[in-house]
Amino acid sequence: MRSFVAVEVPDQFGPAIESVRAAVSGAAGKIRWVRTDGAHLTLAFLGEVGADPLPGLVRRLGEAARGQAPFPLGFDGVGVFPHPRRATVLWLGIRDLTGGLVLLQRAVEAGLALEGFPPEGRPFFPHVTLGRWREPLTAARVEALLQTPLPALEGTWTVRALRLMESRLTREGSVYSVVEDLPFGDEATRVVTECEEHGKRGATP
Numbered sequence: 001m002r003s004f005v006a007v008e009v010p011d012q013f014g015p016a017i018e019s020v021r022a023a024v025s026g027a028a029g030k031i032r033w034v035r036t037d038g039a040h041l042t043l044a045f046l047g048e049v050g051a052d053p054l055p056g057l058v059r060r061l062g063e064a065a066r067g068q069a070p071f072p073l074g075f076d077g078v079g080v081f082p083h084p085r086r087a088t089v090l091w092l093g094i095r096d097l098t099g100g101l102v103l104l105q106r107a108v109e110a111g112l113a114l115e116g117f118p119p120e121g122r123p124f125f126p127h128v129t130l131g132r133w134r135e136p137l138t139a140a141r142v143e144a145l146l147q148t149p150l151p152a153l154e155g156t157w158t159v160r161a162l163r164l165m166e167s168r169l170t171r172e173g174s175v176y177s178v179v180e181d182l183p184f185g186d187e188a189t190r191v192v193t194e195c196e197e198h199g200k201r202g203a204t205p
Contacts, residue, residue: 071100
């Protein structure tokens with residue numbers, strides 16, 4: 001399965017994300033919007049993962065979650081990847097209000113490295129992907145987009161878990177599903193234990 005590790009954006013913030021999309025849609029041109037339901041920010045992209053590494057991955061992610069306290073996040077402005085002169089991705093920034101997100105991402109990255117998944121090699125930049133361009137947007141269009149007034153992005157939410165996710169590509173775009181939900185603190189111990197016990201029951205003698 002095509003997998004990644006993420007934390008979710010609560011569904012209640014879907015209208016706020018859609019209001020940002022509406023504000024910049026004129027300047028965005030022919031962009032392929034990402035669905036707002038299931039909005040998330042990626043901590044690590046794993047690529048294609050088979051069944052064999054899965055228990056180890058869940059164990060390492062559970063360890064990262066177990067050592068984490070809940071933390072708040074909020075929204076920031078919009079920007080583009082990889083560069084304003086050759087933009088192919090439009091994103092909505094995330095404000096890490098207490099530094100908890102950076103600590104979690106580092107713990108996840110360290111745990112994954114022990115299972116043979118090396119770090120991506122680029123700085124972690126928390127964001128929610130809004131849309132993608134098939135052809136890079138011109139620098140002039142990007143400048144106009146980034147100068148577009150945005151609606152007030154008020155409100156914060158508390159992150160209490162991380163998730164191992166699967167991404168399936170369809171004609172309508174990517175569809176995301178939760179493979180494992182790993183809550184922070186003591187609750188993470190129960191989830192990992194249940195996963196390991198399930199693996200033992202399903203193992204071939």
